[in-house]
Amino acid sequence: MIALGGSIGTGLFVASGSAIHTAGPGGAIIGYAVMGIMVYFLMTSLGEMATFMPVSGSFATYCTKFIDPALGFSMGWIYWFNWALTVAVDSTTAGIVMNFWFPNIPSWLFSLAVLVYIIIVNALAVSSFGEVEYWLAIIKVITVILFLIVGFAVILGIMGGKTIGFHNLTYKQAPFVGGFPAILSVFLVAGFSFQGTELVGITAGESATPAKSIPRAIHSTFWRILLFYVLSIFVIACILPYTSPNLLGSSVKDITISPFTLVFRRAGLAFAASVMNAVILTAVISAANSGMYASTRMIYAMAHEGQAWRIFGVTNQRGIPIYGLLASTLVASLTFLTGIFGPGIYEFLIDSSGLAGFLTWMGMAAAHLRFRRALKIQGYNANDLRYHAAFYPVGPILALLLCAVVIIGQNPTAILHGNWQEVILTYLSVPLLFILWLYYKLRYRTHLVSLAKVDLKQGHFKSNEVTK
Numbered sequence: 001m002i003a004l005g006g007s008i009g010t011g012l013f014v015a016s017g018s019a020i021h022t023a024g025p026g027g028a029i030i031g032y033a034v035m036g037i038m039v040y041f042l043m044t045s046l047g048e049m050a051t052f053m054p055v056s057g058s059f060a061t062y063c064t065k066f067i068d069p070a071l072g073f074s075m076g077w078i079y080w081f082n083w084a085l086t087v088a089v090d091s092t093t094a095g096i097v098m099n100f101w102f103p104n105i106p107s108w109l110f111s112l113a114v115l116v117y118i119i120i121v122n123a124l125a126v127s128s129f130g131e132v133e134y135w136l137a138i139i140k141v142i143t144v145i146l147f148l149i150v151g152f153a154v155i156l157g158i159m160g161g162k163t164i165g166f167h168n169l170t171y172k173q174a175p176f177v178g179g180f181p182a183i184l185s186v187f188l189v190a191g192f193s194f195q196g197t198e199l200v201g202i203t204a205g206e207s208a209t210p211a212k213s214i215p216r217a218i219h220s221t222f223w224r225i226l227l228f229y230v231l232s233i234f235v236i237a238c239i240l241p242y243t244s245p246n247l248l249g250s251s252v253k254d255i256t257i258s259p260f261t262l263v264f265r266r267a268g269l270a271f272a273a274s275v276m277n278a279v280i281l282t283a284v285i286s287a288a289n290s291g292m293y294a295s296t297r298m299i300y301a302m303a304h305e306g307q308a309w310r311i312f313g314v315t316n317q318r319g320i321p322i323y324g325l326l327a328s329t330l331v332a333s334l335t336f337l338t339g340i341f342g343p344g345i346y347e348f349l350i351d352s353s354g355l356a357g358f359l360t361w362m363g364m365a366a367a368h369l370r371f372r373r374a375l376k377i378q379g380y381n382a383n384d385l386r387y388h389a390a391f392y393p394v395g396p397i398l399a400l401l402l403c404a405v406v407i408i409g410q411n412p413t414a415i416l417h418g419n420w421q422e423v424i425l426t427y428l429s430v431p432l433l434f435i436l437w438l439y440y441k442l443r444y445r446t447h448l449v450s451l452a453k454v455d456l457k458q459g460h461f462k463s464n465e466v467t468k
Contacts, residue, residue, distance in 0.1 A: 008140045008228065009283040010093075011193025013276065016233055017240075017247035017259035019189050023182035025168070025237030026175025031186025032193075032229045038402045039194045040222040041395030042361055045368035046198060047218045048389040052371075052459040054210040055301060059198065059360065062367040064305055066374060066454055070446045074436035075363045076302040078429060082356030083295035084331035090288035091115045091335040097284065100277045111335050114285060119329055122292045125318045129293050136286035143279045144228050147260055150267045151235030159267040168241045177242060184409045191406050193229070195357040196290055197221065198364065211386045211460070239263050288332075295328040296321050307440075355407055355429040362403045365396035374454035384461045 019028040046059060055061050060079060064072025094114040095107030102110075121132050150159060157163030169175055178185075200217050236259045240247060246262060258280070264272030300321035303313030312324045372392060375382055382388070389395055407430070414422040440446065 008137070008144065008225070009193070009196075009287050010280060011189065012144070012229060012232060013260050013280050013283060014258050015189050015193065016229070016236060019186045020233060020237050020240070020242050020259075021244070021247035022178060023186045024174045024177030024242045025233065027177060027183045028186055028233050028237065029230055031183050032190045032233060033226065035187055035190035035194060035402070036222070036226040036229065038399050039197055039225075040218075041390065042364055042399050043197055043200065043218045043222060044387075044389040045392075045396050045399070046200065046364050047214050048385060048387050049368060049371055050200070050214050051211045051387040052385060052461075054214075054460075058301075059364045059367060060298060060307075061301055061305060062371065063363050064307070066367045066370040066449065067363075068441075068446055068448050069305075069307070069444065070437050070440040071363065072305065073302070073307040073440040074433050075360055076298055076305075076307060077436050078356050078433050079360045080295045080298040080302070080328070081331065081432075082360075082429070083291040083298070084328045085334070086291035087115070087118065087288045087295070087328065087332035088335040090284040090291065091118070091332065093284045094281060094288070097277060097281045101274075108336055114288060115329075115332060115335065118285070118288050118292050118332075119325070121289060122296060122325055123320055123322065125320065129289065132289055133286060136282050136289070139279065139282045140286070141224075141228075143260075143276075144232060147263065148228075148231055148235060150269075151232075151239065151263050154263065154267050155235065155238050164239055166238055168238055171241045172243065174237075174242055184405070187402070187406050188410065190229075191358060191403075194225070196287070197225070198360070199290055199294055215387045236260075236263060239266055292325070292328055292332070295331075296324040299324040299327055355410060355427065358403045358407050359429055359433055362400055365399040365403070368396045369393060370449075370451070370454075374451045374456060377451045378454070378456060380456060380461075386460060386462055 016028070016032075019031065022028075023031060049062050050058050053062070053065075060072050060076030062072075063075045091111045091114045092107070095109070095111035098110035099105070099107050121128050153159040155164050155166070176182075200214055200221070236247075240259060240262060247259060258276055260279075261272045261276045264276065269275075299308050299312045300315075302308035303310055303321075303324070312321060312327060314321065314323055316322045368389065372382065375385075407427075411422065411426040414420075414426060
């Protein structure tokens with residue numbers, strides 16, 4: 001439920017409308033479906049490693065053990081910084097959402113309230129985080145189910161007047177608009193929407209039965225995400241033509257033109273805007289909650305790998321890495337700069353954390369490929385693994401290629417026109433990753449880990465006696 005809830009947020013409730021406007025209904029569905037399949041491959045790769053070696057901060061540890069400690073160091077810090085910034089972005093967004101009801105109250109006051117709430121939840125116990133995430137996810141899932149029921153009722157003419165049918169799917173240039181470049185732009189939106197699914201791996205170290213819970217979570221989450229996203233886009237595209245200017249203008253700052261709000265209104269539900277505003281508020285609080293948990297566990301794992309100060313590996317009596325939580329809170333406090341320097345800081349925070357998720361996904365895929373090669377070279381049988389990734393090695397290779405395409409295609413226009421300020425903001429995570437890697441490489445003289453020396457003895461196979 002945590003992975004499912006973490007991937008259902010503003011990417012579905014808001015950004016799906018602009019994806020339909022840009023690429024048409026067919027292009028939007030293909031874009032989300034392809035990225036959904038890629039994420040499934042990544043999830044199974046991570047699941048195979050997480051059931052073999054369940055640790056907090058999983059994939060950074062896997063990069064360290066299976067590829068190069070310098071890569072694990074840079075991946076871990078990038079991921080930590082990305083999620084800590086995400087807490088700042090989502091806390092700020094929560095303030096913007098609250099201004100829908102209370103426009104005369106400064107948004108930073110609401111942002112402060114959300115940040116304090118997130119800190120308290122993560123400081124209490126792991127169970128409190130899981131409980132809050134579970135109920136926030138339930139709200140979002142119920143909203144999507146109700147939306148699909150109402151949407152199909154509108155399409156069939158049961159609600160909202162006359163039957164709409166499916167003619168909007170082929171209206172004018174639909175179903176495909178803008179060709180491959182438009183679908184590539186949907187890849188970007190869909191990729192950002194699906195980020196957070198890797199939290200299944202992050203929580204593996206604190207799961208009571210990772211060998212059972214992680215595979216179950218991976219498979220159920222994949223099908224639910226794919227069905228929710230594809231069906232929701234299908235419903236929106238049937239009811240609203242891709243030429244609708246409201247789809248292009250979809251923004252969390254104006255929830256009245258969220259595609260979900262528009263469909264509910266079409267069904268005659270006058271209170272749609274307030275309901276969706278409340279749902280989106282739960283979505284951003286859920287994302288902030290997940291971000292605080294992920295960043296805290298990542299810096300905790302790095303401290304135990306010797307890649308962060310030891311103090312971040314200290315836990316309190318409830319098992320919470322309290323100093324890691326404080327470090328993440330410090331970065332998350334950047335949210336209050338928006339109240340001082342204006343909305344430009346909000347855009348900067350979003351851009352700064354933009355590509356980090358795709359970079360870490362590439363790290364997961366690369367670590368999985370190296371892990372499997374190490375098994376083979378050391379004479380272990382992959383059949384003895386507790387869980388097997390789907391379509392290996394096609395899955396991780398496809399994930400590597402698609403992530404590279406998305407990263408390169410993030411903002412090529414800025415590069416072609418020499419807008420270097422925009423280039424720096426867009427691609428900031430890439431040079432930062434390289435600088436961190438180079439620093440660790442030069443300081444500790446690390447090398448690519450020999451496949452024959454990869455430590456596989458700490459892993460969990462189906463039995464204690466492994467055929468060699």
